[in-house]
Amino acid sequence: MLDFVAKLGGEMFHILNRDYQNESDAGNCFNNVKRHVLMNGGDILTGWSVRFWPRVFFEAEQHAVWHNPDGDLFDVTPHAQGEKLTCFVIDKAVVFSEHGLATEVNRYMPVAYGKRLKLVRDLIEVAQARQRYQLEHTMVTDGLVTFHGNDWLLEKYREKMAELALQISKKIK
Incomplete structure (x- = not known):
């Protein structure tokens, strides 16, 4: 996993709780965090949400999370399959479109x-x-x-x- 994190441009990964409001939409992380920052302060932090399919691959999807004023990280976006935790790798080089859409395809590392x-x-x-x-x-x-x-x-x-x-x-x- 650490090799994959390094390939993504990150130094380490963070396990984050998903803590979202009813107005947050699955698959719309950047805009969810942007709205959350306007209401609660803090910053948008970009990077990758990493998932693992055992004995198959690691997958990284472009993602954004909330960096609250106290310095803690939270994922304010619900996951379509109901996942409660997010493995997040910070990568400030990740950018979203002006409308908050992903700009890159997912990255993978096979382990098969x-x-x-x-x-x-x-x-x-x-x-x-x-x-x-x-x-x-x-x-x-x-x-x-x-x-x-x-x-x-x-x-x-x-x-x-x-x-x-x-x-x-x-x-x-």
């Missing part, structure tokens, strides 16, 4: 080996292709985030990712 490694690399390639497509086709108009791409193509990416994930899961057992 043998025959599983090719499947894991294939999954990462498809996931990053899907993410690039979403980044290129997401627009903000009058404060409203909309996707202007091909939903069919996104579904094909999702299906391929699910197929590869299933194959990987079978090889783990």
Whole structure:
């Protein structure tokens, strides 16, 4: 894990509680923190939210957290799957768009080996292709985030990712 943290540009990771208000939206971390700072003071701190799929890979997603006036860090964004903790790596070089959208695809470090490694690399390639497509086709108009791409193509990416994930899961057992 420490090798991955170093590759992300961080020195260490922090385990943060998710402490969010009802007005916070999953997947909208930068704007959630921006709103939280306006109401409570403190600063926006950017970096990476890191997840681990045992024996498969580490995944880092562009993320922002609240640095409160006392110097503590909190994740004020709910997670879509209900995760209660965030593994966060500070990286001040991470930037969001002027509308608070992610600007980079997720980063990965495979930990698989043998025959599983090719499947894991294939999954990462498809996931990053899907993410690039979403980044290129997401627009903000009058404060409203909309996707202007091909939903069919996104579904094909999702299906391929699910197929590869299933194959990987079978090889783990």
